[in-house]
Amino acid sequence: MKIKRPSILAIVTKDVLVEIRSKEVVTPVIVFSSLVIVLCDFVFDPGVDSSHVASGVLWVALTFGGILGFGRLFGMERENGTFTGLVLAPVGREILLCGKIISGFLFITLVEIVMLPVFSLLFDLPIFLPWLWVIVLVTTAGFSIIGTIFSIITVHGRAREVMLPILFFPVAIPVIICAVQATQIVLSGGSWNQVDHLIGLIVAFDVVFLGLGISMAGFLLGE
């Protein structure tokens, strides 16, 4: 009766269509992340070896922008009164959660596609490095997973705009640490051997938390 793939696609398609029409997630996050990068450019003096500061700046911008984006993912549902409809849909909770995670991943990846050239311009660093994109994508996946889970937790509570970062940052710290380190190594011309364990930890984080999220999806989206 329930066919899994079309349901996930339906959820992702719905989110993409809503985003194309409303432009409430990707555009503001791009502008915000660009501003953070520009601000950091003033605050930190990149100096000769800008890769050291640049990787941190990039991930600060993407992390803060990402949090805004994930907050909007379910915030929009709540504001438009569609959250109940989503929860009442005749699909498994795991499908719902995965659909939302994929939507979040797509939106933030789109932001990154725009942001990385801006970052490259301001810091004069190469971005067409395959390992850089691998790092960015696996980290974004991790952000999407925990960002979606915590967005669901905070969407109905009080002080939701502040609660999401408070929940997100402590749990995302290992991913951010590894991403910053790996990005710095890759931007300085490092090889796969130097970043494989870092990417491995990020992937392990993604797998563990995706598994946790799926197993707890019923509790997250139930009642």
Add this chain to the structure above:
Amino acid sequence: MKSNIRLATVFLVVLVLFLIGATPKEIGQSDSTAPWFIAASFMTWVVFLGYILFVSRKQNDLQKQIDEIRRSAPERKQ
């Protein structure tokens, strides 16, 4: 309810004993590092005493609620 106050009193007594008993003995020896240990012990007690006081206040609030309910619905006591 009173056990929290008892525990707090024990802590205070231990703290005072520590201040009286330990400081003269140890200060003669090394010790420019003694203030760090005293500060750490002091902060430990502050944190735990602070929490005990917090729990005691919650206990008092609950006790007031219980008294209020007893006053407003005496027939429940049967």
Add this chain to the structure above:
Amino acid sequence: MIRSNIFLVAICSILIIMSNYLVLLWVPTDSVLGLSQKIFYLHVPQGMLGLGGITIVMIGSVGYLWRREDYWDKLAYAAAEIGAVFITAALVTGILWSKAVWGVWWTWAPQQTLTLILWFIYVAYLMVRAYSPTPSHGSRYGAILGIIGFVDAPIVYMAAKWWRDVHPEAVVGPLSESDSLDRSMYTVFLVSLISYGVLFAYLLVERYKLLRLNTVLEEIRYDEE
């Protein structure tokens, strides 16, 4: 109930007094670090019990999500509060220990980083419980966060360790936290750990009873309405 409280209070008090005596007057003072080395007997048990706290939170969270029984939820909540207190104490004594031994307030050592992140996870848990729209939401979401926080802790430690390998400490102290201990020091450390453990248990029991009483009162009020 009162009798068991007095018993616990008495045991706790005796153990604390005993551990204080042993730390201050019995165990030998380190020749290099002096009295500040004895912060170790305060800091490490507090840190270990902070980690124990998040474990109890996880157990309570799993129990609640699995069984949906109130006492699991209350156990998790009480353990989160007590764990937060112990982690706060561990953070503060750790900062003082770090300054005394290594000359800097903060070293970003993996254990220190984990302690700080755990503190934030505890605070996040307590805030989720406080800011949830209904108590049942708070219990459910708190349970989810409790499990996530527990799973995250070793990953944080590993990431911080690798980060530390790239950014070594500016000053390396003569006594690291993993040095082997003299027998008497080990004995005193154990006594200190046990006394803090009993304190943890006592505070947990008290807080748990209070939370249960609060729930009972809410039910009575609800019935009255």
